[in-house]
Amino acid sequence: MKELKPAILMLIIFTILCGGIYPAVVTGIAQAVFPKQAKGSLITDARGREVGSTLIGQPFSGPKYFWPRPSATPEFGYNPAGSGGSNAGPANPAYLKTVGERIKALRDAGIKGSIPADLVQASASGLDPHISPEAAKVQIPRVARARGMSAGALSRLIAAHTEDRQLGFLGEPRINVLALNLALDTLMP
Template identity: 45%
Template sequence: MRTIWITVRTSLVLMLLCTLLYHLTVTGIAQAVLPYEADGSILYNEDNEPIGSALVGQTFTEPQYFHSRVSSIEYDAAGSGSPNYAPSNEELITRTKEAAEAWKQANPGSPLNQLPIDLVTNSGSGLDPHISPEGALVQIPRISERTGIAAAELEKLVAEHTAGRELGIFGEPRVNVLMLNLELQQLLNK
């Protein structure tokens, strides 16, 4: 009985210390020092309207944009998730075949054997903001044809938006699709 009483009292104390005090201190410091990161790296346009998060992917279906990876939740960041297909699941094979087929239709200028696997697979989160640099380069013929922007200029754009490994070691080179398309949009507006 005494143990229960001690547990309840200690729990209340620890709840104050480890949860409220801890969270509020971290939140206070984060909001004061790094408000942009602390709020989720939200991007705004010239009219100060939020247009996305620099860290969260978006769906791109229009052919003049660079496309993101497959997402079963269509980049709905209210949640997150993937279909969790096992390697042996028929539906995974069917979906990938269809994606490859659709790719051939939409990108006659880029052969299938140049299509990197990240573009036809579902990311873990369904919100992956990145594609591989190869995945961006291989889309250039389509975009160039659509927009009339020279392929060389698009390649330069992709190169500018290719982030290297962290500290030169960790992770993989990648291209943030939203940032790339925002820049592309500026070119189109000109």
């Protein structure tokens, strides 16, 4: 019985400390130092409405938009509660069938030539908001036709939204699809 009282007291103290005070302090510091990131890196449209986050991919399927990477999240695409890849390897028949169906859908949409892997393979999280510049460029003819825009204007928009490697050497150049599509809507609704 004499060990129970200090154990319960320590439980209460550490619950308050680790479950209340510490998270409140860290959240307060984050909101002061990184306010945009602490609030989810939200993106707003031209009217000021929050339409998404720079950190989580969103589905775009209409021909007048650039399409993102496929999502492998369960239940529905780009489900942030179910983040995770399919874990299917390149020899898995179901995976090969899925990739084949994605390639066919892109071909049916008019995409010609080599198809970048990020248009047919989901990322490890299933929520990647970025595509490669190559994945955006192969979509130019489709988007240009659907919007009645010139390929040159779309190429310039892609170039303007291409993010460089982090710190100059980490990762690959990439484009946030939501930001690109919002800019596209602003340029030509």
